[in-house]
């Protein structure tokens with residue numbers, strides 16, 4: 001079931017479009033902000049709320065990489081693997097993260113604290129290499145900076 | 155006499171990175187252009203004419219003349235309604251980091267540009283299509299939009315005039331294809347971001363089937379300044395036949411990576427050597443992608459070329475987004491090309507076979523070369539694939555964009571590709 005807050009946030013966005021199903025991406029993002037990801041149950045609830053078929057909604061959901069159809073950890077690390085970051089040490093940063101967390105790209109730590117994902121250019125190439133943790137951008141990375149950043153996410 | 159403004163787009167920005175709020179923006183002369191347009195009886199055609207005289211061309215990468223795009227929109231009371239204006243703030247082209255600055259630091263400049271551009275095309279509703287990762291920009295835009303509504307710059311009867319405009323922010327769910335203008339329309343309609351066939355073109359049949367103009371952030375930010383200071387002033391800002399200033403940037407192993415507002419037509423050398431400070435100690439310049447991942451490599455014999463739309467075309471490249479990615483001698487050009495092709499392969503929407511299948515194949519060949527498994531016929535295979543991605547051969551510009559760095563890498567760094575195959579290893583590993 002969608003919570004009253006989720007519903008009111010979805011309705012506020014839906015008012016911006018002439019057709020109800022147009023809000024479906026915003027709706028999935030809203031639910032994900034509340035629950036971390038979009039489960040099958042959430043997908044059904046959103047589809048029912050917007051009067052869409054579940055299959056249609058899922059085909060939209062799976063197109064967009066910022067909509068998670070699988071559970072993620074409490075914090076999501078997205079490390080930029082695009083060209084400027086690659087030149088400035090992406091491979092080393094990814095290896096360091098992998099070693100610190102004991103996981104590879106796409107995985108979640110066993111304590112459910114972090115999920116590690118690759119992301120395309122974050123638009124801060126002049127301060128490469130870069131990553132986002134949840135809503136925060138971390139740039140000019142080196143292994144020490146990564147360690148210090150990770151400590152703040154519990 | 156009006157003071158000489160050399161950097162209109164960044165003049166209000168604060169060194170500490172904080173946002174220019176409505177009050178500060180107004181104190182710096184902000185929203186005067188909106189007053190001029192809605193309160194002092196300018197017609198929509200007069201606004202479009204000013205932008206045409208200013209020779210403003212799209213800053214999203216392709217350089218399409220802005221007023222020309224606007225002129226396709228049907229106007230008047232018999233025109234289909236509503237008409238939409240969309241700001242493309244998807245900024246996902248690798249190596250590009252210019253719109254972020256405009257969005258985070260001076261959001262009212264963009265809003266003012268959208269009101270005036272909306273007025274020119276008689277738009278009723280406007281959207282800012284923002285990439286989902288730009289969280290700070292989203293917060294600041296939402297606040298700025300609310301401030302603009304409070305002051306009646308947005309909403310019904312703007313500043314008591316006949317013109318009304320609603321402005322909404324949409325946060326993207328991700329994927330590079332959302333930046334392609336018709337992919338963006340589908341994304342805003344809540345669909346997968348596959349491109350649409352053209353014609354009909356969006357200014358005639360766009361969002362929800364209605365007339366729609368899609369413009370880049372930087373393009374829209376130029377508009378208030380053209381209205382305030384005139385077309386002749388704007389044209390004179392450029393050093394070559396192309397008008398205005400441009401945000402130019404550099405990333406890679408240069409001494410001072412960054413972003414600078416400079417005259418259109420500033421040479422590549424000046425950006426690289428004076429503004430970015432040249433290469434870091436211990437590394438040597440090999441080449442650069444002048445404006446993001448989908449532009450052709452440029453090497454040292456072309457460094458004196460002005461960065462503008464036409465001069466860059468004469469050397470077989472493009473200005474693109476104007477943010478250059480600099481390759482040095484300690485970085486493997488084959489590895490770099492692999493990284494770029496990996497991006498395009500991953501982001502291909504899968505609609506056209508030469509794109510999705512060809513990019514996947516190219517990515518695998520480059521990977522095998524990097525891993526010492528390259529074979530003698532590989533370079534011909536890469537060339538023939540890139541030939542199949544030419545403009546017109548695919549549904550959208552993603553594949554032609556991928557062909558640009560691949561073709562030019564094979565030309566500029568041929569010896570390095572051959573060495574990978576001959577020595578059965580990557581010499582940089």
Ligand SMILES: Cc1cc2nc3c(=O)[nH]c(=O)nc-3n(C[C@H](O)[C@H](O)[C@H](O)COP(=O)(O)O)c2cc1C
Pocket residue numbers: 211212213214215216217218220242243244245246247330331332333334335336368369370371373374550551552
């Ligand atoms: C795959 C692809 C991605 C694109 N991404 C962007 C983008 O993020 N931002 C942008 O302004 N233009 C992007 N474009 C260009 C747009 O299609 C469109 O030309 C542009 O937004 C028009 O604005 P302008 O005329 O003001 O430059 C992209 C094009 C393609 C083919």
Ligand code: SF4
Pocket residue numbers: 331349501502503504505506507509510548549550551552553554
């Ligand atoms: S060129 Fe590629 S991205 Fe563009 S429509 Fe075809 S398959 Fe999709």
Ligand code: FES
Pocket residue numbers: 080081082083084085086120121122123124125128129130248249250
């Ligand atoms: S390439 Fe990593 S932020 Fe642009």
